[in-house]
Amino acid sequence: MAEIRMTPQQLSAVEATEPLVFVSAGAGSGKTSVLVERYLRLVLERGCSPREVGAVTFTRKAAGELRARIRSRLIILGRLDLAAELDQAPIGTIHSLCARIIRSEGLAHGLQTDFRVLDESEAAILLDDALERAWSRLIADSPAEDLETLARYAGLLRTVALDAFRGLRAAGHRNPVLSFPNPPDAAEAVSRLRSALDRLDEEVSAHGLPNPTSRNNYRKALTCREWLSVCRPEPSVIQKAAELVPHMSGEKAKALFGETKAALVDLCRLLGEQYLVGVARMANIFLRGLGAEYAQLKAARNVLDFSDLEIEALALVKAHGGAGQLVHLLVDEFQDTNELQCGVFDALAPASLTTVGDYHQSIYGFRYADCEVFRSRRERLWADGHRPQSLSAPWTASSGAARYVPLSVSFRSAPALVEVVNHLFSSDAFFGEEFEPLAAARDGRPQCRIGTVGPAAELHAVGTEATPSEGSEGPAKVEAAALLGAEAGLVADRVHRLVTQEGWRARDVAILLRKTTHARDYLAALERRGIDAYLIGGRGYFRQDEVSDLTALLRLLVEPHSDLALATVLRSPMVALSDDGLLRLGRQRRKGRLASLWDALADLPGNTLEEADALRIQRLVEAVTALRLRALHPGLSILIEDAMQALDLDLLLLGAPGGRRRLANARKLMRLADDFEEVEGPELAAFLDYIERRGELDDREGEANVLAEDEDVVRVMSVHQAKGLEFPVVIVAGLGELPAGESSSLTLTPDG
Secondary structure, three states: OOOOOOOOOHHHHHHOOOOOOOOOOOOOHHHHHHHHHHHHHHOOOOOOOHHHHHEOOOOOHHHHHHHHHHHHHHOOOOHHHHHHHHHHHOOEEEHHHHHHHHHHHHHHOOOOOEEEOHHHHHHHHHHHHHHHHHHHHHHHHHHHHHHHHHHOOOHHHHHHHHHHHHHHOOOOOOOOOOOOOOOOOOHHHHHHHHHHHHHHHHHHHOOOOOOOHHHHHHHHHHHHHHHHHOOOOOOOHHHHHOOOOOOOOOOOHHHHHHHHHHHHHHHHHHHHHHHHHHHHHHHHHHHHHHHHHHHHHHHHOOEEOOHHHHHHHHHHHHHHHOOOOEEEEEEEOHHHOOHHHHHHHHHOOOOOEEEEOOHOOOOOHOOOOHHHHHHHHHHHHHHOOOOOOOOOOOOEEOOOOOEEEEEOOOOOOOHHHHHHHHHHOOOOOOOOOOOOOEEEEEOOOOOOOOOOOOOOOOOOOOOOOOOOOOOOOOOHHHHHHHHHHHHHHHHHHHHHEEEEOOOOOHHEEEEEEEEOHHHHHHHHHHHHHOOEEEEEOOOOOOOHHHHHHHHHHHHHOOOOOHHHHHHHHHOOOOOOOHHHHHHHHHHHHHHHHOOHHHHHHHHHOOOOHHHHHHHHHHHHHHHHHHHHOOOOOOHHHHHHHHHHOOOOOOHHHHHOOOHHHHHHHHHHHHHHHHHHHHOOOHHHHHHHHHHHHHHHHOOOOOOOOOOOOOOOOOOEEEEHHOOOOOOEEEEEEEOOOOOOOOOOOOOOOOOO
């Protein structure tokens, strides 16, 4: 086999013959090359068919790139037969592997194998439907005494149930339920409080009450006896006890009333726990109902979500007893897996399992990835022999069952930058001794250098206070906006100097953000300085003007009397009705006491509007009338294209600033319509409701991509989107905006 240049570390991972190969790959250390070459060794030297060698990556894009690189190497090596067979190889995401298992083995175990996999947005909408159904059923079926609790904690119960459902499903629970302790018995606490009150009476009888505070405290103690006769686990009763807590100012008060206070507080705590257990039981009923409704909705559509794929695949593999046709398995981005997914890998029981990842590059915890899986699996290795002296040292099990290979040579960064990274991340402020230092693969500056290079890293501070969390109000929010504007301006100034004075091209520069919430501020700052920039991915597709205008026009086809939709279209570039025209239209509606603005259009006297406005409205009415007839037939994407052309929206978008992006966004709506129609049918109203709900639930949908690979613009993106990419100059912005703390109302263990 024709060799490629590899480091001794890479070659060790490629040539390993142990059943378990654990590769800890630092940033830029060539892990994909290792995966490609190890795959080739398995099919070329060990005689495995590509169908017998599985490779799991985190995204479909990464899987496509891995398949392409393996195919390219096979063609170079003259193995066109294996390159052709690669199309059938199990190379893809964990979910594509699980789907493959279910389609292969599911029928024998009573599962339908012609299912469709829900994407995240579709699953969110279906789960929201299930949530509403389950909540309505819970209200209808609950006894009257529970309705107050449901009303009091409606928001909390819905949030907790949804969080618990998602978290437990990701942990492998097919039908999630919460487990909680039995409610504590308060009888002993009641007895302790009564005894404390009795001893207080004896002390007061013997020594009296020394001051007004003590006399007030004693009156509270007398009332406390009355409260004991009615105490029960209810919020109003527990809140009443707060008024009875004695004031503890001074040593005498503490000596006299300390025991009573402690007993009262302890009893209230127990009553609160009893009450919360009751609320938790109600949440469990709701959780069971949510699961049942969600399962029913999925079954009616013959669809599975990502958790279903993992749960059902694991059950099938366990029942089937191994990997079947799969002999070897390679897993990339191992730090972004979780125990459920590792359970699938383990149950497949391949002859060899190779995992590749970097504990410090785990960034998908919000998708239930658990980087501690990487650490715990690494720790298991050491049980089979002595532990290595450091994480940077290679290791082989004494039994020959496992090999640990650290990849520490970085091919991505210049030596000076590697030195900065090592200094920063090996400090106690970050990872300390857990960090595996990198070594630069070459001397000197990066070979891609075009402009001048100053320091390897620069730190620019803007202001002195961290940006407040979203939703904060008042002066703090004003200050946050000022800091954001100042930082965006500083970044734009630095990019301007890079491009105009230091010889770098705009395409050489990437701006990375922790999240893209404020990406538009950076884009605007760059635009003001004449720097072309492009936001990759981002969010807010459904809030873009061109998408809102087009969906408003489509809404008129099914609801012409929707004033909001009509007003949106009238003010859009498609009609561009003047302010005076809109004012006169509103007056006509009020004057004639008409039901809608659409009725006012038909009721306008001939000389009410300026000629230009009258022609615009006439054109709109004619277009909507014709399109409404067209909307009765299948072909949603064709209908959308006809609607755009009827009012020249495509030409208007192309002529506007950012025209290519705007038109691509409009055409993306056509693709979404095709996907919807394939599953749900051609009903326009249902499609518009689907689009509206996607935007309301979580508008994480990115805008259409119109960026050519070699286009000379600054790239702005999130840290997540930058994973695996390379740029000569990288600016990491927004570091002063601290991540939000843990805000969940529920803390779950994997067993519920």
